[in-house]
Ligand SMILES: Nc1ncnc2c1ncn2[C@@H]1O[C@H](COP(=O)(O)OP(=O)(O)O)[C@@H](O)[C@H]1O
């Protein structure tokens with residue numbers, strides 16, 4: 590499956606010249622048909638800038654804490670995780686290689702430890718410093734439940750899944766990175782879904798701060814993985830529909846469908862961070878998404894609350910916010926009236 594992956598970036602567009610994948614909806618299921626690009630027509634409903642999705646074969650889906658857990662009480666959002674697993678099943682069965690990066694261990698561990706009454710720290714205090722021992726302990730407590738849930742749901746759907754816990758320190762090692770890629774390739778070749786999270790319980794970033802391979806949250810971990818495993822598309826799932834011109838709670842906030850550096854970079858306003866358990870925040874997510882896109886892997890930031898979000902994305906529907914390295918060129922062509 591991997592022989593055609595010549596370069597870290599743009600692999601799919603190169604492969605697209607010979608064949609691509611088309612999804613169509615038959616009642617309740619995706620049907621996947623490989624067809625030659627010379628026959629390719631873009632459906633009327635499809636955003637023309639998103640036709641590249643038809644050739645995406647390897648996708649990373651990063652799932653944020655706010656998707657995995659419920660805002661009301663911090664417990665697992667079973668319906669959302671179940672819907673995601675069902676969608677991933679459809680993708681895997683249609684020949685798409687799916688790699689998940691999931692957050693939620695800290696949030697889940699916190700929730701459990703409060704329930705057992707063994708932790709007194711407030712969530713707000715816990716979120717202040719990721720290096721807090723309590724936060725590490727929460728991750729250790731929550732990770733097993735998190736992966737058990739994915740594993741249970743996937744096995745009920747007859748999909749095999751696997752757990753990969755990594756640290757920044759691992760990524761700084763060339764042999765580790767090679768082993769990681771080999772293992773991921775081997776898993777996806779067997780139609781097993783790799784599920785990544787940071788191994789928070791033992792992670793430190795001491796003495797490795799100035800290294801490009803350091804990640805500090807799961808957004809940046811997903812970005813590193815996208816390059817390492819030569820993904821064709823990176824999807825960030827979160828609790829809002831995409832990037833807005835200002836915090837989505839503000840009445841005149843507008844969803845940005847395609848992020849144009851020149852137009853949006855200095856204009857977008859960001860709200861206060863942070864949900865406890867989350868890291869990074871929206872401004873950081875945008876910075877990461879643009880960097881990944883510039884390197885050649887398109888990124889879509891969208892809601893993890895949709896039952897059919899993956900189908901919509903792979904049908905080329907204009908949902909969420911697209912980051913693409915050609916976005917500025919599209920904008921230029923538009924203003925030139927091309
Ligand atoms: N301009 C903006 N557009 C969209 N979301 C924003 C914006 N500013 C702040 N946010 C907030 O960013 C949050 C998502 O970012 P983040 O908490 O990092 O996601 P996650 O941790 O789930 O990956 C949303 O809950 C949203 O309210």
Ligand SMILES: N[C@@H](CCC(=O)OP(=O)(O)O)C(=O)O
Nearest residue numbers: 654692693694695806807868
């Ligand atoms: N590794 C942590 C995730 C931290 C993180 O990046 O959270 P988020 O910003 O919600 O994606 C956990 O499992 O809780």
